[in-house]
Structures are given as structure tokens and as C-alpha cells.
Amino acid sequence: MRFYKECLHCNKELIGRRDKKFCDPQCKSAYQYQQAQEQPERFYNRVDNQLKLNRRLLKYFNKAGKATIRTEQLNSEGFNPNYFTHYWKNGKGDVYLFVYEYGFLKRVENTIEKYVLIQWQGYMEK
Incomplete structure (x- = not known):
């Protein structure tokens, strides 16, 4: 049985483990950066800045x-x-x-x- 999943960032087909979410470390990093940008600035960051x-x-x-x-x-x-x-x-x-x-x-x-x-x-x- 084969599972077809896509990379959460670039939507390429994932090959490998069942629980894999990203095709490579660059996509994982880009996805996390994008998610962080969409979040409101954290209180700690505002104060520190x-x-x-x-x-x-x-x-x-x-x-x-x-x-x-x-x-x-x-x-x-x-x-x-x-x-x-x-x-x-x-x-x-x-x-x-x-x-x-x-x-x-x-x-x-x-x-x-x-x-x-x-x-x-x-x-x-x-």
C-alpha cells in the first residue's frame, strides 16, 4: 500500500516515511519561516526589539x-x-x-x- 502525500511547502510528492511532511530541510525551514511571519509578533519580541x-x-x-x-x-x-x-x-x-x-x-x-x-x-x- 502506497501513500501519496505532498510537501507542506512546495507541494511536491513525498517519497519515504509515512509521517514525512517536507521534501527537504530547505522546504521545512521556508515553511516554518512563512508560518512565523503570519503569526502576530510575540510579546517578548516586541519588548526585546x-x-x-x-x-x-x-x-x-x-x-x-x-x-x-x-x-x-x-x-x-x-x-x-x-x-x-x-x-x-x-x-x-x-x-x-x-x-x-x-x-x-x-x-x-x-x-x-x-x-x-x-x-x-x-x-x-x-
Whole structure:
């Protein structure tokens, strides 16, 4: 008795084991990639991607170790201040939010919202 099944990706006739689903590893990989693209983005991936983008932007705009930038400029690049990895409170009580080793603090100067950008330093460890 012979079973006729087709590859789930390319629809070629499958030869071999009864439970075979793909004709080769490339079709299996292409099929799984296609299925993943059709699924909505997982929560973990959304958070991870936003953290990576936030870190990249903070690093780019903070080349000297400390910088100030308007919030609108950073936010227009895709920065989202709601995604951070940890925080640090300085002696004055200001709370800096960090994305890995790059931190930011929201300030308002003359009605203009800005972020003060800093880089993690050894003395911040407690």
C-alpha cells in the first residue's frame, strides 16, 4: 500500500516515511519561516526589539558620556521611555531610567521637555 502525500511547502510528492511532511530541510525551514511571519509578533519580541532600539538611540545620541536632547527628537526616532531595564536614584533624588548601560532622565527647561542622557558608572553600584 502506497501513500501519496505532498510537501507542506512546495507541494511536491513525498517519497519515504509515512509521517514525512517536507521534501527537504530547505522546504521545512521556508515553511516554518512563512508560518512565523503570519503569526502576530510575540510579546517578548516586541519588548526585546523596543529595548534594542532604545539602547541604540541612547548610545547614538550620547557619545560623550553625558548629553541633553529634546524629547521630541528622541521620540521621533522611535524611542519609547516606557521600556527600560532598571533604574538608579542619585543623591538629589532624581531617578534615571536605564536601558542596559545607557540612562535617561526627563527634565523640563523653559517649558521644553528634554532628556538628560548618561552612561552607567561604577560608583552607581550599591
